[in-house]
Amino acid sequence: MNALLLDLLPYVRKGYCCSQLLLALARQLDDTEDPGLMCAMRGLCHGIGQSGGPCGLLTGGAAVLGWLSSKNEEEPHPMIDAMTNEYATWFMERVSAYGGTGCESVSAGLAAAAGEPLPEGGMPPMELCGDLLAECWEKLLDIYESYELDGVRN
Template identity: 60%
Template sequence: MNPLMLELLPLVRQGYCCSQLLILLMLQWRDRQNPDLVRAMHGLCHGIGQSDGPCGLLTGGACALALAAGKGADSETAHPMLTPMLNDYALWFYERVNPYGGTACGCIAAGLGAVAGGETGGAPDAAACGDLLAECWEKILELLQSYDLDVTAAS
């Protein structure tokens, strides 16, 4: 198991999903807390409520990047390269999960060997998705660095 997942395991056991975990990582990286944002990210969990929607690692990753580079107040402007950075993340993600048959949470979970149903009520197995979550976080950090964005800076 990836060392990052060992760090996140207590949060997984507390019921946080992948999209929430990516936001929690970004908030931690920025030395901030925002329970309302973490709560809102719950809407992206398990392919948007097990609707076979996009994986929360795709949507949550986009939100994490936007948290670091997007516009959040009238006095702010988004980083000028936010859109290309989001596109880079999405393209990387599409390529990474292509062998699983699509970006839907269910496709990816099945491709990673997670068993649908069971104890989690149809939600993907966090352990099966853990390494992909770690890869996504590494990609997010790589993109922030390559676009010369300081995630700890105040927006």
Template identity: 55%
Template sequence: MHPLMLELLPWVRQGYCCSQLLLLLLLQAREEENPGLVRAMQGLCVGIGHADGPCGLLTGGACALGLLAGKGADDEEAQPLLEALLNDYAQWFRERTAAFGGGSCDTVAAGLAAERGEAGSGVAGRPDPAGCGELLAEAWEKLLELVQAYDLDITAHTGQA
């Protein structure tokens, strides 16, 4: 088990999904709380409500990067390289999950289970964030790598509470 999963397990047990977990990690790094944003991220869970939708690690990661580099107020501008930043993350995710045959939530969850030598993961057709933990940790590490490569300040506060 990736060491990051030890930190995430309490949140997983509390019912947060993959997209929410990435945002919770980012908010923790920023020493912020934003329950409204975390709640909104639940809309990305389980492939935007059905397992054939995109994996929350892709969409949640894009949202995390948007929080760091996007426009959020009339007097702000998005980081000029936001599109390239998002493209780099999406390309990494596509390459990482290519062997699974796609980037949908259920396809990724099944591919990760197969990598672990398991038949499947989750309950009642819902992928288990703990089962996706290795990829979640990789996604977080990729986000941190991109933050550094694009010279973003992960600790800059957005002014939201």
């Protein structure tokens, strides 16, 4: 199991999904509690409610960048589009072998790469997505540092 996932185990046990786990990491980075935002991130889970939508690691990562880079709702960071584009482009390249950015495609690709069957009609076990989650968090931290976002929210 990925070491980052071990840190997130309490959240995983509560049933948090990928987008919420990225926010949990961002809240630790920013030392902020925002239960309402965690609830809002739930809407991005499992490809937006198992609709076949994009992976929560893609949408959640974009949301985390928006949150970490803004002082308030009236002052978005002037480079938010560039940051989000950088993350999305990286993510699309990272999962391109899986046939798309949808949760199902990414999950099936990760399962195939691990040589594990994907649960029938269900969402992948978090252990399957843990390494990709760690890679996504690493990329988000790279963007956070390169755009000097430390202290923006304070």
